Amino acid sequence: MQDATLTWRKSTRSGAAGHCVEVAAVPSAVLMRDSKDVAGPVLAFGDAGWARFIAGVRDGEFDRPRA
Known part of the structure; x- marks a missing residue:
């Protein structure tokens, strides 16, 4: 979705x-x-998926293994 009206944040x-x-x-998604x-x-x-994703980030679920 490339929409010039979106406000992207990092x-x-x-x-x-x-x-x-x-x-x-x-309105319907992040x-x-x-x-x-x-x-x-x-x-x-969606709201539930975003909440699960953020919880996974906080829990380190997506961290790269350290060598």
Whole structure:
């Protein structure tokens, strides 16, 4: 979904390396995209899916294994 009226935000904790995602809210979903590929694919989460995703992030579910 590439809509010029969307307000995309990224975390203030994102560093200069640019390894970030951006989010935008629409009435029926929270949208997420790669900040390095703004014309690329967009994920859409409903309320329950967004809550589960955020809980997984907080719990470290998506952390990369350390070598």
